[in-house]
Amino acid sequence: MFRVEINSTRDVRALETEWLRFQDQAAGTFFQTYQWCSAWLATAGAAQNATPLIVTGRDPSGALLFILPFCVRRRQGCRVLEWMGGQQMTYGYGLYDRAFLRDAASWFATQGWAIFSELKEVDAIDLAEMPAQWEGSAHPLTSWFTLAGPNCSYLLRLDGDYEKVYGRKRSGETRRGNRKRDAKLNKAAKIEVGLPRDRDHAHRLIEQMFEQQRDRLAESGIHGVFNEHERQFVHHLIDLPDHMQPVLLPCYMTADGELEAVALGGLHGGGFWALISSLGSPRLRRYSPGDALLRRTIETCCGMGLTFFDFSSGSFDYKLAWADEEVRLHHAMRGLTLRGYGWALTRIARLAVKRGVKRTPFLWNAVLAARRTLFGQAA
Structure with missing residues (x-):
């Protein structure tokens, strides 16, 4: 002992x-x-x-x-x-x-x-x-x-091959359906997916993400989430000195130049730790932009050599569909x-x-x- x-x-x-x-x-x-x-x-x-x-x-x-x-x-x-x-x-x-x-x-x-x-x-x-x-x-x-x-909470195991992970977790029928929705999404708007260019860009994305999340939660009757000090907390993580970075990975999607969705996670120990996700205006929701961004985020994590994707707590259908572990x-x-x-x-x-x-x-x-x-x- x-x-x-x-x-x-x-x-x-x-x-x-x-x-x-x-x-x-x-x-x-x-x-x-x-x-x-x-x-x-x-x-x-x-x-x-x-x-x-x-x-x-x-x-x-x-x-x-x-x-x-x-x-x-x-x-x-x-x-x-x-x-x-x-x-x-x-x-x-x-x-x-x-x-x-x-x-x-x-x-x-x-x-x-x-x-x-x-x-x-x-x-x-x-x-x-x-x-x-x-x-x-x-x-x-x-x-x-x-x-x-x-x-x-729910955990997905990754390797360097996104297509292998995608094929393991989603059926052929689901993948075909995703391709069709993605095509419609790209036809309905000019879609771009990326990571922030610098810290100023990250701060703007995070602030817009909070506004989107507030409005989306309000639709479900949830109010008062992410107060001023909790927002400052996330911004503070962006401003930590270089020797403590990278801490956050905010993947984002724009539609016709406007922010449509954000998937924010933390980086540590070879994994992505999901924190907050948001969606913009309802006009494109029929094409599941949030699901499209999730897939691109998982692909990005595979490309970075991360070994797991933690979906955080909450029993949502999309987590159950992707997760290897509960x-x-x-x-x-x-x-x-x-x-x-x-x-x-x-x-x-x-x-x-x-x-x-x-x-x-x-x-x-x-x-x-x-x-x-x-x-x-x-x-």
Whole structure:
């Protein structure tokens, strides 16, 4: 069993060099990279008064074994420990030395709770969106799981040959249908697909993407997503210094010179991590421009030599059609004080109800229909 020295710090910048070096070789996800966490803390996290609390584990020589990027935030009067990253975080995981990963689940099950023994300022923990398996290993915090979450994520395995991936995942009939729709789309408008020319171009694309997404979500009765600080967060990722780039890959499509669709993802660990997608005016939707851009984005990722495409959470038909793996997500919730126990029990009950609704098609479809009827805005 590994001997582990546990430390915690609130000084993110003090770990920058070591964190960046460690994440390049560690097991982890895009959402625990220094780029993601530091950008979120400087923008959306600051607006929510989130206080960083990064827990590190080291072997006796001082070498890093893991980094757990937590933060503390007040929720309903409780001081709650969470993963950094906000609502756009798909996976709660951490960064782990690959040799330590073999014993990590056992270590956290028997000794890991010592992490919380000194956290006097925390009432409860709420560690969300944790995959049961990642890279073929159990999540190191499996023993902490409280309940399965309402969401799943989806993963497509890539190789350098897009046509091989496309043929493996989509039937001949579907491919023929796509070719016909693509031909109609190109006949209806002058279509161009590409990547931003420079940072200024990327900023303009991202801002238009947010406007498109806001309007599209409003059609379904969803409002208030991507506030000012969350927008600043994404723009901040574009402005990170050169030694931290590339972070984002925004593939876009224009129709007659106007932005029609954007597929925004992050780059880390040889993969594309889908973040946000948007569609423009309804006039071309009959030709499925979003699906066309998705296929071109996957093709671009194959050409870049990426090995996987993560579709993020949410059970949509297009994800089910493309995915090789379904990733079930779990939550860990515990009270650490009397107030925290009450908060955690309420949170668990709410999540259990949400999971039951989402996994009952009749109920979930009824909720979606009611939301569109009561709150939806026409395109």
